[in-house]
Amino acid sequence: MTGSTEHTDSTAAACCDGAADPAPAAPRLWSVDEHLADVLASVGPLPAIELPLLDARGCRLDEDVLAGGDLPPFDNSSMDGYAVRIADTSGATAEYPSVLAVVGDIAAGAGELPRVGPGQAARIMTGAPVPPGAEAIAPVEWTDGGTGTGLAADAMTAAVEDEEVRVLRPVAVGAHIRRRGSDVAAGSRVLEAGTPLGATQLGLLAAIGRATVRVRPRPRVVVLSTGSELVQPGEPVGPGQIPDSNSFTLTAAAQEAGAIAYRVGGVPDDAARLRAVLEDQLGRADLIVTSGGVSVGAYDVVKEVFESYGGVDFRRLRMQPGKPQGFGRIGGAAGVPLLALPGNPVSAYISFELFVRPVIRTMLGAADVHRPVVRALCPAALRSPAGRRQFLRGRYSAVDGTVEPVGGTESHLVGALARANCLITVPEDVTELPAGSEVDVVLLDS
Ligand SMILES: Nc1nc2c(c(=O)[nH]1)N[C@H]1C(S)=C(S)[C@@H](COP(=O)(O)OP(=O)(O)OC[C@H]3O[C@@H](n4cnc5c(N)ncnc54)[C@H](O)[C@@H]3O)O[C@H]1N2
Numbered sequence: 001m002t003g004s005t006e007h008t009d010s011t012a013a014a015c016c017d018g019a020a021d022p023a024p025a026a027p028r029l030w031s032v033d034e035h036l037a038d039v040l041a042s043v044g045p046l047p048a049i050e051l052p053l054l055d056a057r058g059c060r061l062d063e064d065v066l067a068g069g070d071l072p073p074f075d076n077s078s079m080d081g082y083a084v085r086i087a088d089t090s091g092a093t094a095e096y097p098s099v100l101a102v103v104g105d106i107a108a109g110a111g112e113l114p115r116v117g118p119g120q121a122a123r124i125m126t127g128a129p130v131p132p133g134a135e136a137i138a139p140v141e142w143t144d145g146g147t148g149t150g151l152a153a154d155a156m157t158a159a160v161e162d163e164e165v166r167v168l169r170p171v172a173v174g175a176h177i178r179r180r181g182s183d184v185a186a187g188s189r190v191l192e193a194g195t196p197l198g199a200t201q202l203g204l205l206a207a208i209g210r211a212t213v214r215v216r217p218r219p220r221v222v223v224l225s226t227g228s229e230l231v232q233p234g235e236p237v238g239p240g241q242i243p244d245s246n247s248f249t250l251t252a253a254a255q256e257a258g259a260i261a262y263r264v265g266g267v268p269d270d271a272a273r274l275r276a277v278l279e280d281q282l283g284r285a286d287l288i289v290t291s292g293g294v295s296v297g298a299y300d301v302v303k304e305v306f307e308s309y310g311g312v313d314f315r316r317l318r319m320q321p322g323k324p325q326g327f328g329r330i331g332g333a334a335g336v337p338l339l340a341l342p343g344n345p346v347s348a349y350i351s352f353e354l355f356v357r358p359v360i361r362t363m364l365g366a367a368d369v370h371r372p373v374v375r376a377l378c379p380a381a382l383r384s385p386a387g388r389r390q391f392l393r394g395r396y397s398a399v400d401g402t403v404e405p406v407g408g409t410e411s412h413l414v415g416a417l418a419r420a421n422c423l424i425t426v427p428e429d430v431t432e433l434p435a436g437s438e439v440d441v442v443l444l445d446s
Pocket residue numbers: 225226227229230242243244245246247291292293294295296297300321322323324341342343344345347411
């Protein structure tokens with residue numbers, strides 16, 4: 001953290017010659033970029049750990065993964081049919097089929113294999129090892145399936161040792177054989193460090209026999225709502241009370257960003273309760289995110305409690321919404337990072353998008369820390385307060401590259417927020433944008 005003690009505004013009047021008393025220093029206003037840089041400077045990727053495959057989903061590899069063996073590990077059939085020798089099927093037709101003696105039946109997983117000699121075939125299933133002597137697989141549809149009818153079959157008959165099969169057409173060398181190592185060669189690098197692990201990467205790791213993998217773990221994020229007005233959704237709502245929606249928004253957003261998120265319901269404006277909940281949660285948190293109580297209200301015990309830990313700074317940003325923010329560590333320099341977001345639901349969500357999501361992505365070791373920003377044409381005229389970067393909720397269409405504002409600028413409008421798929425950014429030095437202007441748009445559903 002930088003500047004936590006110097007709360008001077010660069011625009012504040014300096015003391016003038018001859019003035020009796022210096023004017024009290026105005027609180028410093030941080031730009032969005034300064035605050036983000038300060039927050040990100042204090043976090044880094046979490047130390048790597050070895051995890052079981054499914055626990056590693058969504059994490060990034062912290063190792064180059066080499067294949068211990070070939071994939072496929074042995075030559076095997078890609079069809080249900082008969083393993084044959086080429087010379088035996090040469091010139092075969094439906095009218096003059098090659099009649100071969102069936103010397104065995106090879107299921108997937110078979111250990112002992114019959115040898116296929118001249119004039120012989122072995123019945124074989126998809127994935128089963130190709131037996132010695134065989135040079136190709138005749139799919140069952142190219143045979144009579146061992147029925148003795150000479151008619152093309154569309155399925156196998158029951159087990160047929162010592163029976164005959166008629167092959168109705170010639171088979172080329174290697175046909176329907178999946179060669180050992182043709183997918184992955186032993187010793188080759190199958191995944192690079194830094195690769196995010198999704199379904200197919202985890203499947204590949206399993207296929208090469210890995211049960212665990214070394215990754216940057218998902219950060220564990222504890223999400224707390226503060227405010228005595230909060231009840232949990234589904235509970236009776238008394239006079240002046242509202243359901244706690246922020247903890248749901250923020251927990252889901254943390255999960256979507258790649259974190260393991262723990263939602264802790266509303267904590268009332270009571271310092272002892274808040275301190276007790278924090279102490280309880282610290283042990284399982286890589287990051288704590290709270291909402292509410294960061295402005296100037298009389299019952300904002302949040303500031304009092306967090307400040308009592310030291311190292312947490314409350315500041316004001318040149319942005320709308322999301323002006324008041326708290327940031328620091330609980331438990332000293334090596335403690336748990338904390339972001340205290342404003343309580344207004346839209347402010348809390350936008351603050352999450354701008355500051356918390358990049359922290360989670362950084363802890364994950366992700367390459368894409370920030371949401372993509374695109375330029376879009378806005379048919380509506382926009383107004384914005386001077387000196388504050390405004391984030392309007394919008395609907396962006398990639399089809400025609402336009403964006404429409406959704407709802408107004410106020411920070412309680414959750415109905416409109418749920419319809420938005422982007423944030424329209426109006427820079428600090430712009431107060432009006434005529435209809436048809438180009439704007440920066442932060443894409444939220446990327
Ligand atoms: N005199 C001033 N008043 C306010 C200022 C200011 O500068 N001077 N700033 C305003 C701005 S901007 C914001 S943002 C809010 C931030 O307030 P707090 O962080 O202290 O949040 P609360 O007062 O606790 O709540 C604000 C608002 O949000 C509702 N809320 C809170 N938590 C939840 C939740 N979990 N789920 C749903 N809704 C929640 C709460 O009921 C309030 O309506 O301060 C302004 N005031």
